[in-house]
Each structure stands twice: as structure tokens, then as C-alpha cells.
Amino acid sequence: MNTMEKTLRSPVSQRPHEIKKTDQLTGIGAEVSIELNGIKMKVPIGKTILEICRDNNIHIPTLCYHEDLCIAGNCRLCLVEIEGMRTLQTSCSFPVTSPIKIKTFSDKVRKARKHIVGLMLSEHYGECYSCVRNNNCELQSLAREYGIDNYEFGHICSPRYNVDKSSQAVIRDMDKCILCRRCVRTCIDLQEVGVLEAVNRGYDTKISTFMDKPLADVVCINCGQCINRCPTAALHANDPSDEIWKAIEDPEKHVILQTAPSPRASLGEEFGLPPGHSMTGQLNTAARRMGFDRVFDTNFSADLTIMEEGTELLNRLRKALVEKDTSVRLPQFTSCSPGWIKFIEHFYPEYLDYLSTAKSPQQMFGSVIKTFYADESGIDPANIVNVALMPCAAKKFECNRPEMNSSGFKDIDYGLTTREMAKMIREAGLVLPDLPKSGFDDPFGEASGAGLIFGSTGGVMEAALRTVYELVTGRVVPFKNLNIEVCRGMKGIKEASVKLENCRPEFSFLEGIDLKFIVAHGTANAKVVMDMLKNGELKDYHFVEIMACPGGCIGGGGQPIPTSESIRKLRAKAIYEEEAGLPVRKSHENPHIKYIYEKFLKDGPCGKLSHKLLHTHYVKRGKFIN
Amino acid sequence: MTDKDKKIKTEFIASLVRLYGKDRSSLLPVLQEFQKKFRYIDEYSQQEIADALSIHPVEVNSIISFYAFLYDKPRGKHTIRICKNIVCKFHGNKELSKFMEKKVSEFNKDKSEESKITIEYVNCIGLCDRSPSMLVDEKVYEKINPHNAEAILEELS
Known part of the structure; x- marks a missing residue:
């Protein structure tokens, strides 16, 4: 026994852990030799044990850890044993700084993990077979992993909370919550919306909204990112599939499905394919076999959006530069993302004039179908049921907005997420990857690649630039193969500019102007951009694209779970690859777009009829709740 | 709550924020001082405090619910x-x-x-x-x- 142990009155367990000196400590980047499950290895100082284990193909169970979020260390499942330490340590929050010996599956570790899962299950109300996340639940798979065959610590048999079904997009069932706080970190750190936070203490702790108000009454933007991060079914989307099945079975109803590009890039994941496989053709077949009367491509209305938004931008520029109209707001912000729309309505209501008045592609298509298509095909719009397959939870809220009825009917009847579509396909007994490919239906059967890339962050900007540049100068954008690489990639905020030279005579006022634009994704980045606008830093910018979800629509709240940075990149890759092979890659060259402006919207983009059908207005909501 | 009450509370919060600094870490002293004067922290003031400190109202609510000596419901003298x-x-x-x-x-x-x-x-x-x-x-x-x-x-x- 050494002297220190003799003199200290404290029990051994409470004495400080002695940290051994590293072999060559020269700061970050230096290496330290450790022993991981008996294997000696050198690792960089500062790397966490979890990262080291993942690099070495050692599986460590986690619940609160998520690639996109900051480290919390509160689920305690990633515990590992470190030789010489009294207690087990959370590997996710333990950076290696000294030569330690780690055991990731010792008896102590396995027992501790099993107890933790058991304790979580003791307060986890409900049964797996009556749960929307059955078979895709992280708690369920951990229970299997640790061989939970009985409820060691009991099991709660009656619900403690009411299910909050107030929101049109997100349903909160706190009985399923395991308090990992992924949703809290998503809402506060990732999205900076700040709707969810843990309240109370100890056993009474729960995740709550401000003053426990229903989700529909607080500043929730319905982005659904929390759903995508939730390990269980505590947060899930409002599923309209029963109503859709009913409409399909009703012979009176003409049910139309429109599919957005992002779900097509990710739907395969729900059927066991690795991320990055586009399922467009197979999905069309599946939809027809399920009984949808028509399948249209949302990319068509994305092209329409580009025509409207691009024209609106040029109109604004003309007003500001030629007519010196000071009421014109520039830069113009895109309005395709309903989560972003609600974000700006809540947090920056005084800047609503900066938003483009163009509706999102989903809503544009809704009003076109219930007017133009209904006329052309002689179907009573009252019998048309518009279903939109979207990667998005907020689209459910958007289609229920009271002002979205410019066709005289509810423009879009149901917003369906990728996950719910996958569920419906499974219910229909179809195996998506095995289906033959087929095309979209006419008259909106063809869309340009510009519409397709809407799914990824920067896509709207890229599509708009291809059209605007060509409208103004009569030449194609000066980028190789039309790929405007500056718009692509997962950087939070991207800035660039395009010089407009040798303009057509009607756009001579733009001669020599640097068209400056910003692309941002995730509302945390949107907030940065808005604060720049507030501080007057965006005065010489012209166009800003904002998507509420990280990565744009491919990382949307309705996309398959899990979604992470690497998966988003693969989905984006699938979209860009599909796009590169398309014959038409500019919105204004889409023959169906030309047709609709000839036949239906005769006064052109931003004309009277398109204003009535394709444009909307916004509500000043503010962030204060009464 | 009348507009006059709201104004008094908002001004008081502003003075507290000036005193303790516009920072997350001023939240607890601000809440304590506010409660000392008004006995509890009502919904309106929680949002005002959050706004003044550039944090989210739900975070203020979370802190109040965590500490037994902070209240968000009216109480006696x-x-x-x-x-x-x-x-x-x-x-x-x-x-x-x-x-x-x-x-x-x-x-x-x-x-x-x-x-x-x-x-x-x-x-x-x-x-x-x-x-x-x-x-x-x-x-x-x-x-x-x-x-x-x-x-x-x-x-x-």
C-alpha cells in the first residue's frame, strides 16, 4: 500500500483516477497507443472511444448519439470498461488522451447495458406490434441485441401521457419516449427552432413544448427532423394512408399521385437497398398497380416554379434597377420549402416581402391538376384526389393551409411521406426493387433535369440560374455540362455569383451585373442568413435559396430513418446522376411547360392567371404565443 | 394581463438583462430577481426573458421546471x-x-x-x-x- 492510499480517508472508489502520461504528447494530432479488447493500436489523441471502435468495426450500441448532433452522453448505452477506472465510461464522450486499456464487451459492460435497456423498457409504454416503428426501432433492436426476454424491472401497463395529435405533421407520443434528447438537440442546435426541451426532474422528466402546449400552438415549423432522429416512435408523422386507400377504392374518385424527386432517390432504402438508388420507374409501376389513376412527376411543377420564380426575380430586378422602385425587396428568397416558410413567418415576420410569392411545386401542381388537367380530361375537379409523395413532414401542414385552394377546391388533398408510401407499397404486397420500370402519365409526363435537382440543396438555385441566365443573355450558363458545381455540396451556406454579359436588348439593364446568390440549408443556417439580412449585409445580393432541412429535401423529415450526412450525400449523388442523363435539363425547354403557357396560362409567367393559381401570400405569425 | 402590466414587466426584464448581461448564463439571476418582484414567472414574461437573452422560451420553461424554487404558476404572498x-x-x-x-x-x-x-x-x-x-x-x-x-x-x- 503506498502512502497516498494510507493517508486518504476516502474509500478507494472515490479517489481520483490517476492519468498515465502519454508516450509522446505533442498536442492534437499526436498519437497514443491504446489497447482495445486486447488489440494494441495507435490512435490520434482526442478521438473518442466510440469513433475508434467504429473505425475498427466494433459495434457499440448507442441511443442518444447521432451523427448530426452534438454529444449528450445521457443514454449510457455506449458504456465501456477502462482498466483502472472505478466506473464504466460513456465511449461517445470519452476522448482518448492517455494510454488506456478498453474492454467493450466485458461481463460488467454487458450487464450494465442490459440493465439500462431493461430500465428503459420498464417505462416504455406499449407493445412493438402496435407501433409505427416496429422493425425500425433502435430500442427494439437493442432489446434483441441484449437478449431481453422478460421485463426485469417491470413494465408500465397504462399510459402516463396523452398523445398530442394537434399538429397536422408531427404526432408526439411521450409514452414511447426514452429521454435521449435527440429531438431536443435537433430542434435547438440543428434547426434552431427551439420547440422541444426536457422539463421537470428525475422520474417526472419529460420532453415538452413551451408550457406543455399542443404542438400546433407553438412555433414548430413541422420540418420533421425530430421524427427522423427519434430512436423510437415517440415522434412520428401524421399518416393519411387510410384515407388514401379509401379514395383509391372509391370508383367515383380520380386519385392522382405526384412524386417528388427526393423520395424516389430514397425509397429503395425502405426495401433494403443501400442509399443512392433511384426508384423512379419502379415507383410508377407500383403506384399504378396499387390503383392510383394517374402518376405525375412533381418535377414538372418544379419547372413551373422555376419559370414563375425566375420571372419574378427578373421583374423585381427590373423594378429596382429601371423604375427605381424602393418598395421592391431584394434579395428574393425561394419559397419551395414549407418548413422554411413557417420558420420565417414565426421568426422573421417583418421580412415576408422578401419571399417569392410563388407556391411550392407541390401546391402549384395541385392547382394545375384541379383546373387545367380537370378541364382537358373532362373530370370534375371535385372528384379528383391529389396525393403528393414528398420527403417532407411540413408538406402535410402546407396542403392544409386555408389559402391553398385557388383552384376552388383543396389543391392538394394529402401529403404522403416516403416512409408512409413504403408502408402502402408493402401493404399492397409489392416488392419495389423487383418491379419493372415505367414512365409518368401525360400530359405532365416529361420534366426537365432542372426540376429533378430541386431535391438537393442548391438545386433550386442551379435550376433557376440555368433558366434566368439563358433568358437574359440567350446563351447557356457558362458552366461545364450545365453543372453549376458551386451550388452543390453539403456546405451550410454557399455563396457565388454569375456575371451577366452581352444581354438581350430587353434585359440591357442587367448588363455587366454580377448576379450574386446564396444557398443555405437547415434553418440554423437560414437564421444566419436572415441575421445577415437584418444587419444589411445582403444589400447587393439578388437571390437566396433556403431549404429547411439539412441537405435539402433529400434529408427531409419524411425520409427513411436513419438519415445522416453520409446517407444524404449518397441520395444527392443519385439525383445528380439521374439528372445528368436526362435529355431536357432546363426548365424553359420542357415541352410540356411550353404547352401549358401556350394553352392555359396564356398571359405568361407571373401573369394574371398564374398569379391567381400559382402564387400565394404569407401569414405574419410571430414567435410570441398567447 | 393588461398592456400596462406587460410594459412594466418588459421594462423590468430589460433592466435585469442590462444588469446581468445579455447572455445565457444570466438566465438564473434574471429569473430569481424577477420572481422576487412578481412572485412567479408568467408565460408572457418567460417569452420576454427568452427574447431578451436570445434563447428559446422552452429553455426558460425547462429551467423553471427544473428548480423547485422557481415557479411558473401564481402563488400566494x-x-x-x-x-x-x-x-x-x-x-x-x-x-x-x-x-x-x-x-x-x-x-x-x-x-x-x-x-x-x-x-x-x-x-x-x-x-x-x-x-x-x-x-x-x-x-x-x-x-x-x-x-x-x-x-x-x-x-x-
Whole structure:
């Protein structure tokens, strides 16, 4: 026994852990030799044990850890044993700084993990077979992993909370919550919306909204990112599939499905394919076999959006530069993302004039179908049921907005997420990857690649630039193969500019102007951009694209779970690859777009009829709740 | 709440933020000072505080719900916190609380919401050697029996 142990009155367990000196400590980047499950290895100082284990193909169970979020260390499942330490340590929050010996599956570790899962299950109300996340639940798979065959610590048999079904997009069932706080970190750190936070203490702790108000009454933007991060079914989307099945079975109803590009890039994941496989053709077949009367491509209305938004931008520029109209707001912000729309309505209501008045592609298509298509095909719009397959939870809220009825009917009847579509396909007994490919239906059967890339962050900007540049100068954008690489990639905020030279005579006022634009994704980045606008830093910018979800629509709240940075990149890759092979890659060259402006919207983009059908207005909501 | 009340509260919050700094870490002192003046932190003020400190209202709400001495619901003028620890229970906490509850309900009769007394049971307040003990607002009372409790109550009215 050494002297220190003799003199200290404290029990051994409470004495400080002695940290051994590293072999060559020269700061970050230096290496330290450790022993991981008996294997000696050198690792960089500062790397966490979890990262080291993942690099070495050692599986460590986690619940609160998520690639996109900051480290919390509160689920305690990633515990590992470190030789010489009294207690087990959370590997996710333990950076290696000294030569330690780690055991990731010792008896102590396995027992501790099993107890933790058991304790979580003791307060986890409900049964797996009556749960929307059955078979895709992280708690369920951990229970299997640790061989939970009985409820060691009991099991709660009656619900403690009411299910909050107030929101049109997100349903909160706190009985399923395991308090990992992924949703809290998503809402506060990732999205900076700040709707969810843990309240109370100890056993009474729960995740709550401000003053426990229903989700529909607080500043929730319905982005659904929390759903995508939730390990269980505590947060899930409002599923309209029963109503859709009913409409399909009703012979009176003409049910139309429109599919957005992002779900097509990710739907395969729900059927066991690795991320990055586009399922467009197979999905069309599946939809027809399920009984949808028509399948249209949302990319068509994305092209329409580009025509409207691009024209609106040029109109604004003309007003500001030629007519010196000071009421014109520039830069113009895109309005395709309903989560972003609600974000700006809540947090920056005084800047609503900066938003483009163009509706999102989903809503544009809704009003076109219930007017133009209904006329052309002689179907009573009252019998048309518009279903939109979207990667998005907020689209459910958007289609229920009271002002979205410019066709005289509810423009879009149901917003369906990728996950719910996958569920419906499974219910229909179809195996998506095995289906033959087929095309979209006419008259909106063809869309340009510009519409397709809407799914990824920067896509709207890229599509708009291809059209605007060509409208103004009569030449194609000066980028190789039309790929405007500056718009692509997962950087939070991207800035660039395009010089407009040798303009057509009607756009001579733009001669020599640097068209400056910003692309941002995730509302945390949107907030940065808005604060720049507030501080007057965006005065010489012209166009800003904002998507509420990280990565744009491919990382949307309705996309398959899990979604992470690497998966988003693969989905984006699938979209860009599909796009590169398309014959038409500019919105204004889409023959169906030309047709609709000839036949239906005769006064052109931003004309009277398109204003009535394709444009909307916004509500000043503010962030204060009464 | 009238607009005038709102204005008073907003201005008070602004002065507190000036005093403690516009930072997350000023949240607790701001909440304490605010509660000292207005007895509880209402919904409106929670949002104002959040706005003044550039944080989210739900975070303010979370902090208030975490700390037992911060309130988001109206309470009376005085708060009596009776210790419910095991030592106090041995020394007659049950009789004391029964007596206090009876007396306080008599006291609260015909009183406006604001001048009422609130009774709360709290975990150990660290006075086991002088149990049963209680806190009246911020003052400590020890070795209480129905006899001296009555005197304490009279002091409050």
C-alpha cells in the first residue's frame, strides 16, 4: 500500500483516477497507443472511444448519439470498461488522451447495458406490434441485441401521457419516449427552432413544448427532423394512408399521385437497398398497380416554379434597377420549402416581402391538376384526389393551409411521406426493387433535369440560374455540362455569383451585373442568413435559396430513418446522376411547360392567371404565443 | 394581463438583462430577481426573458421546471416549506403538517389569491438536528410545534 492510499480517508472508489502520461504528447494530432479488447493500436489523441471502435468495426450500441448532433452522453448505452477506472465510461464522450486499456464487451459492460435497456423498457409504454416503428426501432433492436426476454424491472401497463395529435405533421407520443434528447438537440442546435426541451426532474422528466402546449400552438415549423432522429416512435408523422386507400377504392374518385424527386432517390432504402438508388420507374409501376389513376412527376411543377420564380426575380430586378422602385425587396428568397416558410413567418415576420410569392411545386401542381388537367380530361375537379409523395413532414401542414385552394377546391388533398408510401407499397404486397420500370402519365409526363435537382440543396438555385441566365443573355450558363458545381455540396451556406454579359436588348439593364446568390440549408443556417439580412449585409445580393432541412429535401423529415450526412450525400449523388442523363435539363425547354403557357396560362409567367393559381401570400405569425 | 402590466414587466426584464448581461448564463439571476418582484414567472414574461437573452422560451420553461424554487404558476404572498425528511417525520412532522394545513386554510379563507399562504413539502433542508423544521419564505424555523407555529403564522398576517 503506498502512502497516498494510507493517508486518504476516502474509500478507494472515490479517489481520483490517476492519468498515465502519454508516450509522446505533442498536442492534437499526436498519437497514443491504446489497447482495445486486447488489440494494441495507435490512435490520434482526442478521438473518442466510440469513433475508434467504429473505425475498427466494433459495434457499440448507442441511443442518444447521432451523427448530426452534438454529444449528450445521457443514454449510457455506449458504456465501456477502462482498466483502472472505478466506473464504466460513456465511449461517445470519452476522448482518448492517455494510454488506456478498453474492454467493450466485458461481463460488467454487458450487464450494465442490459440493465439500462431493461430500465428503459420498464417505462416504455406499449407493445412493438402496435407501433409505427416496429422493425425500425433502435430500442427494439437493442432489446434483441441484449437478449431481453422478460421485463426485469417491470413494465408500465397504462399510459402516463396523452398523445398530442394537434399538429397536422408531427404526432408526439411521450409514452414511447426514452429521454435521449435527440429531438431536443435537433430542434435547438440543428434547426434552431427551439420547440422541444426536457422539463421537470428525475422520474417526472419529460420532453415538452413551451408550457406543455399542443404542438400546433407553438412555433414548430413541422420540418420533421425530430421524427427522423427519434430512436423510437415517440415522434412520428401524421399518416393519411387510410384515407388514401379509401379514395383509391372509391370508383367515383380520380386519385392522382405526384412524386417528388427526393423520395424516389430514397425509397429503395425502405426495401433494403443501400442509399443512392433511384426508384423512379419502379415507383410508377407500383403506384399504378396499387390503383392510383394517374402518376405525375412533381418535377414538372418544379419547372413551373422555376419559370414563375425566375420571372419574378427578373421583374423585381427590373423594378429596382429601371423604375427605381424602393418598395421592391431584394434579395428574393425561394419559397419551395414549407418548413422554411413557417420558420420565417414565426421568426422573421417583418421580412415576408422578401419571399417569392410563388407556391411550392407541390401546391402549384395541385392547382394545375384541379383546373387545367380537370378541364382537358373532362373530370370534375371535385372528384379528383391529389396525393403528393414528398420527403417532407411540413408538406402535410402546407396542403392544409386555408389559402391553398385557388383552384376552388383543396389543391392538394394529402401529403404522403416516403416512409408512409413504403408502408402502402408493402401493404399492397409489392416488392419495389423487383418491379419493372415505367414512365409518368401525360400530359405532365416529361420534366426537365432542372426540376429533378430541386431535391438537393442548391438545386433550386442551379435550376433557376440555368433558366434566368439563358433568358437574359440567350446563351447557356457558362458552366461545364450545365453543372453549376458551386451550388452543390453539403456546405451550410454557399455563396457565388454569375456575371451577366452581352444581354438581350430587353434585359440591357442587367448588363455587366454580377448576379450574386446564396444557398443555405437547415434553418440554423437560414437564421444566419436572415441575421445577415437584418444587419444589411445582403444589400447587393439578388437571390437566396433556403431549404429547411439539412441537405435539402433529400434529408427531409419524411425520409427513411436513419438519415445522416453520409446517407444524404449518397441520395444527392443519385439525383445528380439521374439528372445528368436526362435529355431536357432546363426548365424553359420542357415541352410540356411550353404547352401549358401556350394553352392555359396564356398571359405568361407571373401573369394574371398564374398569379391567381400559382402564387400565394404569407401569414405574419410571430414567435410570441398567447 | 393588461398592456400596462406587460410594459412594466418588459421594462423590468430589460433592466435585469442590462444588469446581468445579455447572455445565457444570466438566465438564473434574471429569473430569481424577477420572481422576487412578481412572485412567479408568467408565460408572457418567460417569452420576454427568452427574447431578451436570445434563447428559446422552452429553455426558460425547462429551467423553471427544473428548480423547485422557481415557479411558473401564481402563488400566494408567503410560502411555507415543511421538511418531509425522515428525521422530521420522527419528530412530529405529521402533527405539524396537519395543524399547519388547518391553520393555513383558515387563514386563506376570504383572502385574495395574492395574499394567500402556500404550503409545500420539501426534501431535507439540512436541519435534522433541530427537526421538525421548515422554511417560511427565506427564513428558517426549527423545532416547531403547534404552539410556536401559531406565533409564526400570526407574524405572517
